[in-house]
Amino acid sequence: MPADSVVGIPADLSLAMVEEKEAELAKRRQEIRRMQGNVASPLGPEPNFPPQFLCIKPLVYHNIKEQVPVPSQRFMYTLAFMYFALIAIIIYNISIALLSFVFGGSGMHFGLSFVYLVGIPGAFVVWYYNVYSSVVNEANSRRWLGYVGLALGVIFDIWMAVGVSGLGGCGWIMALGEKNFLVFILAIISASLWTAHCLMLLLLGIKYFRMASSAKPEAGAPADTAP
Template sequence: MTERVNNFPPLPKFMRIKPCFYQNIEEEIPAPHQQLVRRVYTLWMMYSGTLSINVISCIAWWAGGGGAINFGYSLLWLLLFSPCSYTCWYRPLYKAFRADSSFNFMAFFFMFFLQCVLSLIQTIGIPGWGTCGWMATVLFFSTNVGSAIVMLISALLFTVVTALMALVLIRVHRLYRGGGGSLSRAQEEWSTGLWKSAPVNQAGFNAVSQTAQGPSLPQYPAAVPSYPDNSQW
């Protein structure tokens, strides 16, 4: 296996900070699932973009007479949730499809469900929480219409992103269950330690069931998921 140099996030070469992950959907993800992984990646970018626009909306909120605390929280959410959402739910999904890892699928389901709940709260937009959701926007129309219109853009984007996240969660769960995935399989990966080496995880399972045939060396990326695709995405 040739050495893979980390390429994400793409950073200028003059910076001392180097990329933390290697990402190549065409090379590592099986062809039937590349479109889904790309769309989940696009969804992550949409969510990060929504958080960025939310910062601008909170500035308009502040300029129209709202509290400065909303701007501070919005900036914190952007700096915190953009990288955390990539590492906590996109990367587990990427690794799950890359090597048919039930453990990573379970990690994705758990973290992405929490992400959906968080996005729903951001869509509601409780005043003072740093998100220009529906509640904060509608209430501010009586104070400053111009600022409220800017805030409305964030409310609409949060709504779209939350709806897409719910669809992705349902889609991936159906795909995983349709391929025979289960919690017991994820527990088996955890107990045997196979989750630590995702590219060779399927080879490890084969070695347990075919001990009499002797060990074999897995060739990456031979271990790929075989989940059926029975519906259009």
């Protein structure tokens, strides 16, 4: 009796048959995803992000462990860390602008530093959630929005790292022109943080591009499955 029959594997099984079966299963997965996206289910997960605070209510459901494929989870956790790091740096930037104002610095610089608070929801909408959605849904439209969003995020970091005096950013120009020693040291730290965040976001953008480029489209999959 042939060895294949003993283990229950057909003798005429070929690589082409296996690939055909995998393509069929991939097509079914895509059809199920499309149906789930088109049918609104009242039993779906409730929004949990951002956390409820005062008048702010959760808008989207966000769960990296449940929604993101395992190979991409480490990347998404790192990107999430970069988003929360951005929040901390923006708040730190405002505190340095305030301290500079207290020691005789520009009032306009301090006032404009609050404008960059828009970067907190802006970063989530522009780059973080687009990348998150593209990883979860494998949607081409979200993927391209993720590319553009990450590029805008890097440009924002560059602008803040440069730190033109009088425009609210506590970066290198502002730090090197500061006369107060304490503010100078803290501004140098701020400029360094903006520079490090910029470099990290750039590296993550390159990794995201490579991840998307190396992921071959599944046979029979629709071009876009964005909700």
